Amino acid sequence: MPQPVGILRHQVTGDVYAEVQTFYAQQMRRVDALDIEGFADTFTEDGEVVHAGGQRQSGRAEMVAGMRAALPRYRDIAVRHWFGHLLIETDPADADTLRVSYYTLVTQTDREGNVSFQPTFTVDDVLVRVDGRLLTRSRVIHRDTPAEPPAAS
Template identity: 80%
Template sequence: MPQPVATTEKQVTGDLYAEVRTFYARQMRRVDALDIEGFADTFTEDGEVVHSGGERQRGRAEMIAGMRASLPRYRDICVRHWFEHLLIEADPENTGDEDTVRTSYYTLVALTDREGKVSFQPTFTVEDELVRRDGRLLTRSRVIHRDRPAER
C-alpha cells in the first residue's frame, strides 16, 4: 500500500493555484500571439526580466523594445510556450504579505513552421515573483535559467 508523502512546505489554496495557472495561460497566449504590449502589461511598470544569457530588461518600455527587436526571428513560425512542474510559494518569508507569490516552473518552447515541422528551443527553469496590484496578479521579477547537465 502506498505511503503518503510528507511535505514541509505550506500548501497554497486551490483557488490561488488556479489563479496562477490562469495568469500564466493568459500571459503566454499574449507572447505567443506576439501581442508585445499585452504581454508587457502583465508585468509591473518597473518589472524586471533577467534572461539566461545575463541580459536584463527593466520596465515595460525596455521589455517592449527587446521583444520588437526579436520579431524578425519569429517570422513564418508559430510559437508555443509550455509550462509545467509549477511550484507556488505564497508569502515565502512568512511576513504576512499576502500580495506576493513566488513561483518556479520548467518551460519548453515549440516552434512550428508553415509546413508543420516542429522544433524545440532549449529547456529553461524560470523563477518569478508575482504581486497583486488592484486585485490583479502581475510579474514583478522573472529570472530565466537555461537548463544544463548537472556537474558530476
C-alpha cells in the first residue's frame, strides 16, 4: 500500500531514534531465532497485530498460538527481518507513545545458502513506554503495491 509522503510534525531526538532502532533489532532477533515467547513479550499484554491479509491477533497468548501454528513453515530455513526508513513521531498528547512507520524486507536462507526474498511491506506501529521499557501496543502490516502513476497533464 503506498504510504503518503509528508513531514514529521513531532520529530524525535537522536537518542530516541537510536532507542527505537535498538528495540527493533532486539525484537526481530527474537522472532528470527524463533523465540516466540520472547517476541510476544515485546508487546503489551493486550497488544495487537493486524496482518496484511486482514487477520488480527490480539494479546500475547493469541500471538504465541498463531506463531506456534506457523512454526513448520520455518523448518530448514533461517529468516531475517530487515527494517529501514523509519519515521518516528511522538504523540503530542502522550510523551510515552511513539508512532513509527517503516519498510520491511524478509529474507529466507536455506541450508545450501540460497536466499529468497519475500514481498515487501510497510508497517505502522504504536510503541509505548511502560516502566521505562518500550513495547509494541499495535502493529498494522500493509503489503506493498505499486503506486499509481500521476495522471498526464
